[in-house]
Amino acid sequence: MEKIEFLDPEGGETLRFFVVEKTVLQGEEYLLVTEGETEEDDTAYVLRKTGEEGPEEALYEFVEDEKVLNAVAPLFSALLEDADTEVLQG
Numbered sequence: 001m002e003k004i005e006f007l008d009p010e011g012g013e014t015l016r017f018f019v020v021e022k023t024v025l026q027g028e029e030y031l032l033v034t035e036g037e038t039e040e041d042d043t044a045y046v047l048r049k050t051g052e053e054g055p056e057e058a059l060y061e062f063v064e065d066e067k068v069l070n071a072v073a074p075l076f077s078a079l080l081e082d083a084d085t086e087v088l089q090g
Helices: 067-081
Strands: 002-007 015-026 028-034 044-052 058-062
Touching: 002 067, 015 067, 028 067, 044 067
Parallel strands: none
Antiparallel strands: 002 015, 015 028, 028 044, 044 058
16 A cells, blocks of 8 residues: 655644545545555545645645545445445545
8 A cells, every 4th residue: 555644734743644545536636545554443534636746745635525525435435345445425
């Protein structure tokens, strides 16, 4: 699994996540990430790409809008079908 790091703009701390899956919905890129390397019993988050800061860095935000989460959840579920992982909708 790909490991990515984010700098929290509010607290200034480095957040580390593992990318479980990527998808695109209506031209926007989304990541399904977890804090742990295994998907079992780990909380997952959906991040939306909001921009880029150079060739190696991108800007992401946590998705909190239930409509967006409910729209991307089936996409991630379909992508993860073979991995025996369930995406719970809000």
